[in-house]
Amino acid sequence: MIYLDYQATTPLAPEVIAAMTEALARYGNPHSAHAMGRRAAAEVELARDRVSRTLGLGDGRLIFTSGATEALNTAIQGVARGAPSGRTRIVAIATEHAAVLDTVTACALEGMEPVFLPVKDDGLVDMNAAEAAIDEGTALVIAMQANNEIGVLQPLDEISALAEKVGALFLCDAVQGFGRMPLPVVPDMVAISAHKVHGPKGIGALWLKGDLAIPPLMHGGGQEGGLRSGTLSPLLCAGFGVAAKLCLDRRDEDAAHVEALWETAKALFAGWTINGSVDHRYHGNLNIRRDGIDAARILSSCRRVAMSLGSACASGSGRTSHVLRATGLTDMQARSSIRLGFGRYTTMSDLEEAALLILETASEQERIA
Structure with missing residues (x-):
């Protein structure tokens, strides 16, 4: 199988597998006071430090969650419940992940006003619409760093400035960019996920700037500074920590590899149209179309390619x-x-073989059309 679906999830790094395999034998509860518990807690804190270093945002706190969906829900619903009087608007981009769109929509039940900003034909947010929508009644502004479907990089610096100007909080979904590129601004809150950076599924994090406090989504034992109750998994934390450290250690190497794959992919699919901005884009994402073909049929015909x-x-x-x-x-x-999504473990021959299969299938469709 040729794996070209890196935006959906990434292969586990061998170093992550090794770290998690070793941690399997250690079953102490990180919230217990005895020696086994303290050792587990130390592993959690090492992981927290590694993820925080890779995020690189300075003063703040990192809260482990079950994934980015929980992190986004915690942030959005927390702001909605704790918003000052008069601030009832939540502004997000129309191309955000469903974890954002559906949660913002659900906040209407809490008396909030959802506003979804349009994008231009290149996938970048309409900044005139953003400036008109983000006003003194706005509690929260949300923007994705790199779009999970078309890879477009939103102008976070401009969006953040609009939020700051009116005193609104700014939340960034950095799931697709974390570990691959630094954030150009320091948001108030950031959501990330381990399995998008060669770590395990089932763990993510919410980063909060400075001493920012929001109401918890879940109640119970008061873990994670009272914001996320529940017993943490040192196993998953360890895997996330190693994955994050690898991203930091290999950032230049990984970036050069992705750039080489991107240039090759563009040449291989020269007759196709790239969806979304070519200039403002993460190059590990190639979303393309060829008018007249049935992409679902390509997917079913090219069974050796995971796309x-x-x-x-x-x-x-x-x-x-x-x-x-x-x-x-x-x-x-x-x-x-x-x-098509590619990254650290994608080989050039993988990409070339997959492209050949896809192009042959597309040409066959055109011949019989």
């Missing part, structure tokens, strides 16, 4: 991508689009 039609979370829904529709593509164009 995607869009977000893994919406897979099987039958709906076309809300991200592609937001950029102005028709349903037919969206159904002619595929997403």
Whole structure:
């Protein structure tokens, strides 16, 4: 199997597997006071330090969660419940992940006003619309660093400045960018996930700036500074920590490898149209279309290639991508689009072989059309 679905999840790093295998034998509860518990707690704190160093945002606290979805829910719902009087608006970009869109929509039940900003045909947010929407009544502004479907990098510095100008909090979904590129600003809150950076599934984190406090989403034992109750898994924390450290240690090497793959992929699919901005984009994401082809048929025909039609979370829904529709593509164009994601463990021969299979299948469709 040729794996080209890095935006959905990434292969576990061998170093992560080794660290987690070793940690399997240590079963102490990190919240217990005895020696085994203290050792487990030390492993958790080492992991927390490693993830924080890779995030590189300075003064703040990192709260471990079950993943980015929980981190985003904690941040969004926490702000909604703790918002000052008069601040009832939550502003997000229309191309955000469902974990943001659905949570912001649900906050309407808490009396909040959801506002979803349009994007231009390149996938970048319409800054005129953003400036008009982000006002003194705004409690929270949310923006994704790198889009999970089309790889577009939003202008976080400009969006953050608008939020700061009116005293609103700024939350960044940095899941696709974490470990690969630094954030250009220091948001008030950041959500990240381990399994997007060669770590284990089932763990993520929410970073909060300085002494920022929000109400907890879950109640219980008061772990994680009272913000996230529940017994932590030292095993998952250790895996996340090693994965984060590897990202920091290998950042230049990984970036050069992805850049080489990107240039090759662009050449191989020269006759296809790239969805989203080419200039403001993470190069480990190639979302492309060829009008007239059926991307779902390509997916089913190229069984040796693991690729995607869009977000893994919406897979099987039958709906076309809300991200592609937001950029102005028709349903037919969206159904002619595929997403190829590559990274650290993708070889050039993998990419070339996959491209050959995809191009042959597309050409066959065109011949019989």
